[in-house]
Amino acid sequence: MVGPDEILSFWFDECTPEQWFTSDPDFDQAIRDRFLDAWTQASEGKFALWLTYPNGVMAYVILTDQFPRNMFRDDPRAFATDRAALAAAKSAIAKGWDKRLDENLRSFLYLPLEHSENLCDQERAVRLIHERLDNQQSLLHARAHREVIRQFGRFPHRNATLGRKTTQAEQAHLDAGGYGSVVRSLETAAKAA
Template sequence: MTLRTADEVNRFWFSELTPADWYKKDDALDDQMRDRFFETWEAAEHLHGSWGATARGSLALLILTDQMSRNMMRGHARAFSTDWLARAVTKSAIRRGFDLKIEGSARQFFYLPLEHSEVMQDQEQAVRLIMMRMDAPLMLLHARAHREIIRQFGRFPFRNEVLGRKTSAAERAFLDAGAYGAVLRKLQAEV
């Protein structure tokens, strides 16, 4: 088994990729992440103790468990299987002030596990932290959109199919009307 280090995860994410790569759908990039980091992702629960002891280690663990998981397992339920760990890491890191030790756009990765949560309290915390600790209007808009969907449905309907959940009529109407993009446009219009 070839485990990568926290520094290798951070170097890949912040030096080899650009911010434009972070959120785009790209099969070749997904394959590259899977080839390089899948074994490390599978061992993430065991890395928590050592990587979670520092701000940069926590950042790498969050990228691995909240971001790369979505790339490496795109279209499969396993894409969300380490969300619980990402939330635990992020809550611990925030309590210890690790998020404040990371500058610029990298700080957002401490708040995204809360934004990806289907728990309203996590959504509220994500919005609050982004408002207080970042100067990032676009990121705040996305956090508000995630919160609005959880407020409305208590879950993210666009995950239903891959997670084997039944989609309600209201959720189907939401998905058919543009889902996340429609919520973003509505919130932008309110500003």
């Protein structure tokens, strides 16, 4: 059975930061091969013990928030365990466990907030990253996620995968480059300020 240490070792020692946010079919397959069974168990409510200590929560969040985005690209299962990841992250933050984690790990604990389609969660992600991480790239992306939710109340790039109807405004956003265009706009505004 896969344990928290194996997940953390894989994500933070075996993988590179470039792999974390790049679409690579081989990398996605490697995650499926190694962790699909564990993700299935987590989606069935297993691994509650992991939620009782910081590294366990961190592994749980990677398993339920990050891995499905790799394992199930263009499939609704990519977002199926987002609520579980968000609940685990919020609980850990409320206990102050995020402050006990290395900054690399901590940034992933905040990602379920950024992946939420709730503006309050988005605001909290920006605030936590601003206050508790020394990482301008993480802050930029948190602000970009928040801006998309401010505009649309959801992430338009998920619509096709989740069978949601895309509005004209959302389609214009997607046609203009979607999330990437928001990131570039924020970067330009920051340079001009």
